Amino acid sequence: MQIKNDLLLRVIKGEAVERTPVWLMRQAGRILPEYRAVRASVSGFVELAQTPELAAEVTIQPVDLLGVDAAIIFSDILVVPEAMGLPYEMVEKRGPWFPKTIGSAADLKNIRVADPKTHLHYVLEAIQITKKGLNGRVPLIGFAGAPWTIFAYMVEGSGSKTFSRARAMLYQNPALAHQLLDLITKTTIKYLKAQVEAGVNLVQIFDSWAGILPPYHYKEFSLPYIEKICEAVTEVPVTVFAKGAYFSLKDFLHTQCDTVGLDWNMDIGEVRRIFKEEKTLQGNLDPAVLYAPDETLVAKTREMMVQFSGSRHIANLGHGVYPDTSPEKVRLFIQTVKEFTGQK
Ligand code: CP3
Numbered sequence: 001m002q003i004k005n006d007l008l009l010r011v012i013k014g015e016a017v018e019r020t021p022v023w024l025m026r027q028a029g030r031i032l033p034e035y036r037a038v039r040a041s042v043s044g045f046v047e048l049a050q051t052p053e054l055a056a057e058v059t060i061q062p063v064d065l066l067g068v069d070a071a072i073i074f075s076d077i078l079v080v081p082e083a084m085g086l087p088y089e090m091v092e093k094r095g096p097w098f099p100k101t102i103g104s105a106a107d108l109k110n111i112r113v114a115d116p117k118t119h120l121h122y123v124l125e126a127i128q129i130t131k132k133g134l135n136g137r138v139p140l141i142g143f144a145g146a147p148w149t150i151f152a153y154m155v156e157g158s159g160s161k162t163f164s165r166a167r168a169m170l171y172q173n174p175a176l177a178h179q180l181l182d183l184i185t186k187t188t189i190k191y192l193k194a195q196v197e198a199g200v201n202l203v204q205i206f207d208s209w210a211g212i213l214p215p216y217h218y219k220e221f222s223l224p225y226i227e228k229i230c231e232a233v234t235e236v237p238v239t240v241f242a243k244g245a246y247f248s249l250k251d252f253l254h255t256q257c258d259t260v261g262l263d264w265n266m267d268i269g270e271v272r273r274i275f276k277e278e279k280t281l282q283g284n285l286d287p288a289v290l291y292a293p294d295e296t297l298v299a300k301t302r303e304m305m306v307q308f309s310g311s312r313h314i315a316n317l318g319h320g321v322y323p324d325t326s327p328e329k330v331r332l333f334i335q336t337v338k339e340f341t342g343q344k
Contacts, residue, residue: 001136008070008139009201011312012237012258012280020305020313021069022337023141024330025241025261026320027062028074031327034061045090049075055126059140060133066327067334070139073130073195075123077145077206081154083114084187088153101157103165105176113186116194127198142200144192146207146242147184147229148222154180163212170217177221185225189232196235204239204261205229211244218248223255230256239282243319249274264318268307280312287317290329297329301336309342 003009007021029035035058042048049055059074078088078096089097102108116124130140145153153159155166169177192203205226210218222242230238240252241261252260253275262271262283271281289300305315315337321330 001131003136003139003201005069005138008314009237011314012202014277014280014312020308020315020337020340022315022334023068023070023072024062024066024317024321024333025072027066027068027330028059028072030323031321031325031330032061032065033327034058034065044092045076046088049079050122052122052125052129055122056129056133059126059130063134063138066330067338068138070141071130071134072141072143072204073123073127073200075126075143077143077150077208078153079120079123080114080144080150080184080187080191083116083119083191084154084183085111086154095159096153098153098157101165102154102180103169105179108176108179108183111183113183114191116191120191120194124194124198127195127200131199139201140199142192142195142203142236144188144203144205144229146205146210146222146240147181147188147225148213148218149207149209150184150188151177151181151221152209154184163209167212167217170213170221174220181221181225185228189229192229192233193235196233200236202237202239202258203233204241205257207240207242207245210242210248215247218245219251223248223251226257227255241282253278259314261316262318266318268304272308272311275311277312280314281308282314282316284316284318285333287319287322287325290317290321290325290333294329294332297332298336301333302340305337305340306342 007017011017038054038058055074059071062068063071082088086098086100091097152163152166155169156163237258239259239261240257243263246266259280259282264284264286285304
């Protein structure tokens with residue numbers, strides 16, 4: 001189906017666009033009262049994510065209520081470990097928790113390369129319903145966690161400041177780490193291809209825990225697996241968002257991804273010198289700017305737009321929008337991007 005607002009897809013191809021497209025990481029869920037109302041009608045996050053009609057509804061909410069230039073399918077990166085045999089729970093106010101984790105070779109026997117049509121059918125169904133609901137208004141973004149970030153949860157069993165269990169395995173049993181990363185990568189490739197078949201127009205890989213690795217481990221345990229995914233998923237454009245991996249930006253220049261997501265610690269000037277016009281850049285306003293007074297919010301957003309001017313750019317935050325952000329501030333951010341004309 002022809003997409004009516006295809007700014008995002010055109011800027012990814014390097015085409016000239018009338019204005020910079022804008023969306024927000026974690027725009028589905030988290031901030032909208034309309035999301036919370038849907039969420040309150042079910043037992044919790046997991047049930048919502050597994051009910052395709054409702055997942056589609058909250059996916060489309062930000063398009064209707066915020067005016068973003070793309071929808072991102074409502075799901076979570078943790079559906080992949082679950083499909084592989086490690087179910088998760090979302091503990092209120094504490095985040096994800098896995099009753100079973102991977103700590104030894106014996107634990108690997110209990111997990112599998114998942115078949116998306118069997119184990120993740122509810123996400124694929126949600127994508128199909130969302131596509132009908134969007135009716136070609138904006139592109140739909142599919143996603144998955146990067147293998148390293150998924151590995152971190154499967155070994156650690158929950159979120160963590162240090163992910164020390166996961167990082168210990170890289171030193172104590174690197175062969176086991178590679179075996180697990182390989183199973184995750186195989187699942188992720190199948191899963192992203194299934195999302196494409198179900199209708200997503202592009203995909204994003206979230207390496208949220210990239211920044212906790214030293215560069216030598218990032219190059220050994222994360223980058224090669226992201227590269228495998230980028231090489232395999234050729235049907236749609238791929239965005240890689242590796243939070244905190246500024247030490248690896250040069251490597252992404254040579255990766256077969258179309259767009260590189262930037263967090264707010266990254267210096268736009270330096271990033272532009274590295275990528276020139278080779279890749280589209282996505283980001284990177286500090287999410288905390290959305291707590292600032294309106295004038296500061298507008299000024300900081302315009303400052304970011306000026307710094308990216310002349311680049312292939314998708315405006316976004318440098319990480320997911322924080323849960324207690326006011327939707328009004330989000331609307332002001334979006335409006336400021338849309339009205340930006342290039343003048344300082
Ligand atoms: O972008 C979107 O809005 C689409 C949906 C989406 C969710 N999670 C829904 C969600 C996406 C893209 C994610 C990705 C995700 N999940 C990441 C990578 C991006 C990032 O922010 O770094 C990570 C690390 C996770 C793991 C995860 N899921 C955590 C740590 C938590 C708990 C705290 C939190 O972030 O909200 C979740 C739960 C989760 N995933 C919620 C939502 C809307 C909140 C659940 C609720 O309603 O209680």
